[in-house]
Amino acid sequence: MEQERISLLAEQQKRNNRQSIKEKMAKTFGYRRQEIVHQRPSIEGLLERWPALFHMEEVNAEFMRITTFPLETKFLAQLDKHSTKLLQVIRSRGGVVKQKTTGILQVLDEEAEAGELEQATMAIFVIGKEDQFHRPKDVKVLIEGTEVLSGLPSVATAFAMLFGLIYALNLRYPKELQSTFEVVQKVLMELEGKKMSPKVNRLRTQLFIPE
Incomplete structure (x- = not known):
């Protein structure tokens, strides 16, 4: 999963790549969630490790994954x-x-x-x-x-x-x-x-x- 996270960072450097980012964010959800809940990283740390999370589309998607409700x-x-x-x-x-x-x-x-x-x-x-x-x-x-x-x-x-x-x-x-x-x-x-x-x-x- 750490390799997937690193791959996700590389994907963000490409243009018109939202579908690939969306798929990788979904795939790494459990890994990311465990990190956030148990390690409680700083906001700066999360921005560095999971920059894709800080976009409207992914905030909506993450909320849906957690609650099953549209945000x-x-x-x-x-x-x-x-x-x-x-x-x-x-x-x-x-x-x-x-x-x-x-x-x-x-x-x-x-x-x-x-x-x-x-x-x-x-x-x-x-x-x-x-x-x-x-x-x-x-x-x-x-x-x-x-x-x-x-x-x-x-x-x-x-x-x-x-x-x-x-x-x-x-x-x-x-x-x-x-x-x-x-x-x-x-x-x-x-x-x-x-x-x-x-x-x-x-x-x-x-x-x-x-x-």
Whole structure:
């Protein structure tokens, strides 16, 4: 399997080689998973040893291998389904809850200091404006101060990729974002949803109350 990993690195240097990379990533899944779970390598180490993992297509594929659920398509569909009601719930709470939710994930603009990025456990870095009329110039995902994905089309896609990487890299949810990611996992993605914290269960109940 180590020879397959080295061969995979060589394949990445070739153009128009996605199918071969896809096949080798699937073949080395067990070997890679054992390394990630038991050895807990650094993000920099994983980028060096498994650079193919840090592409949207392979994040989606790895998430499917681990959970048997599609990542990006399900996340975006569920977000579209629940976003209106979710915003209503947030606005109805106001005050401190609303302020905390506004910064639910550290989304940094292009003026962010380098020190901010280095200290961010997990962050989405947006360059340029994003609204219904504009796409950002770039959207990146950073983990442990290291850029792991770039060129993403939207913040929503970036959030999906970050969630997928948490699974792919066997990471824990940051303490300050525990409830946020629990909502994504158990309410939006419907993974292990039989057991959830009272706070998340209340939100789930509110989302499914008929208009």
